[in-house]
Amino acid sequence: MIDRPQPYVESARLPVPAGLGRGFVLASVFVCAACGLVYELELVAVASSLVGDSVTQASVVLSVMVFAMGVGSLLAKRLRCHAAAGFGYVEALLALVGGGSAMALYASFAWLGGTRVMLVITSFTIGALIGAEMPLLMTLIQRIREQDPGGALADLFAADYVGALVGGLTFPFLLLPLAGELTAGLLTGVVNAVAGGVVVQWLFRHDLRERARWRLLAANSCVLLLLLAGTAFVGPFERAARQAVYGDEVRVAVHTAHQELVLTGGATRAQWPAAGELRLFQDGRLALRGRQAHAVHRQLVRPAVVGGPRARVLILGGGDGLALREVLRYRDVREVTVVERDPGVVRLARRDPGLRALNRGALDDPRVRLVHADAFDWLRDRVRGDAVPFDVMVSALPGPGPGGAAGPRLYSQEFYGLAARALADEGRFALRAGPRRERHDFWTVYATLRAAGLRPCPYAGERGFLLAEHARPAPPTCLHGGRTNLPPSTLMHPRYQ
Structure with a gap:
């Protein structure tokens, strides 16, 4: 017309x-x-x-x-x-x-x-x-x-x-x-x-x-x-909306430069029956549960730490201090670098009595070096120099997937390639690949690690953790495919399954 x-x-x-x-x-x-x-x-x-x-x-x-x-x-x-x-x-x-x-x-x-x-x-x-x-x-x-x-x-x-x-x-x-x-x-x-x-x-x-x-x-x-x-x-x-989403147990709610952090439940175990279990939400996603916190992070960290040298450890994410606490249990760990993008998470983990009780003040240990930066950018800048490699790397980032807060590039071949270059020859890299029931996400991460020159080994059953090492021509000793210095009997222990 x-x-x-x-x-x-x-x-x-x-x-x-x-x-x-x-x-x-x-x-x-x-x-x-x-x-x-x-x-x-x-x-x-x-x-x-x-x-x-x-x-x-x-x-x-x-x-x-x-x-x-x-x-x-x-x-x-x-x-x-x-x-x-x-x-x-x-x-x-x-x-x-x-x-x-x-x-x-x-x-x-x-x-x-x-x-x-x-x-x-x-x-x-x-x-x-x-x-x-x-x-x-x-x-x-x-x-x-x-x-x-x-x-x-x-x-x-x-x-x-x-x-x-x-x-x-x-x-x-x-x-x-x-x-x-x-x-x-x-x-x-x-x-x-x-x-x-x-x-x-x-x-x-x-x-x-x-x-x-x-x-x-x-x-x-x-x-x-x-x-x-x-x-x-x-x-x-905002308070009414949070209570409608998280219930009446909202104890702390803060907006940082990167996300919204919400803590619900009691600050101590003694308060949990009445006030509810302590939970940490990041932008609405459950990041931590008090009763499961130690078991989950122990399963993630221990296979990598006990499998060989562990003097120098890198933790990507993990600003809540739970993975760090498990690493610091070993006295021969001399230096731990924690790369956490959001300073608000670290501040909350240090000041909130509930989170501090869970991590036992690990963030204040003299062996810890905190870096507030994006993990991808920090690793890229590090491998360009002549830095000393790490014996152990632990990724405490959230799992992959469309709703993942970490971003797709932190599960890319480029990122895992940078991690491989920052890892010592006998080093181990532990990471969360997503629940095993999310088969597409899990096996995509698995294949991406292999493409980056690492040899992954699944463990911890349905939690979807992977332990990766540098790929070598020697035949694999891991029962799940992949090579690791950790004995297969240890990986098959119910603690890791």
Whole structure:
């Protein structure tokens, strides 16, 4: 269907010269584009932290929003006759939906048991409203000074893309660290509502009838009040949502630069029957259970440590200190390097009485050297130099899979190749490959280790641990395939099965 040619549009009566008015419109495009990208990134961040699998969440958000932008652009054609009022209402609704989208996802996850439907609905709504902006802005800027449509579109898109750049950089480096996901979204909505309201209520006020202007002012005011009130209730809302997810036993909840840490249950064993067993959640995933903590980490660590030399040990992850405690049980361990990306985990493990009782203050042992860095980057920088190799390496990172918090590159051939280069000739590498019932993940890690020049040996039964050594031409002595200095009778002991 082809639109009929539009009649000549009378120039708008502006309170400022046309050039300055055009600059104000382009500035609003810049601000609105920045806010729109913040909404998009916020949806991806919140959905990834609640569900995991950031690739899937980003794909859903991006594809739905881009499709909805096309739908919004088509729907906006009907509003071009009332471009100023239409733009005002679109921005008010966008500020409300976008600013509250993070809280809506949290509420859906906590009380409705899932986020996928809410994620699609909010992504589509935000995308449709963003798509409706450009046709309306094109009409408004032509009303200020009619010009070649190609030139006007170039100016609008330039302001839009630069604003998107600023919004994309502001969210991770400023808004998220200083305000958190929920407050950042609400404050972005406030900025969005103010930017859209100023353009319409001041610059194009002569385009609105008195009654329409007051209605639009009332709508903007309600949106601003709701968003500002939301910032005051973020704390109680988060506490209520955590209790809905984790129960009434939430004892500690902190946001670090990398994740959300939640501790539930009693701080001591004596409190567990009444207060519940101590549990540590990282971004909603169970990372530690008090009753199983020692057995699990003993099964992971001991085969690697008792199988040969152990003077120098490297632990990847393990900021909770549980794997470290098992390593330090052996007096001939002279030096242990712990590479933990998140300082917040180490801080919590040192200060919380429950975690400190489990790790017995291992993080304060003089033999321990703490490094706060990404494991992949740290290993890559280390193997470039002439560093002394490690006798034992233990990966205390979470298991692989779409929802794994460690990231796919920490289970890649490149990563295992770096680990092999940092491992001594007689060294052992213990790691978690995921539960044996997840056969695809487990055997993928197994095959990736072999491709990286290591010879893996499964142990600990269903827990899915692997003990890897440098591959050698000698025949394997491990009953499961692979070679290890640890006797097969030890690996087959029920403790490791």
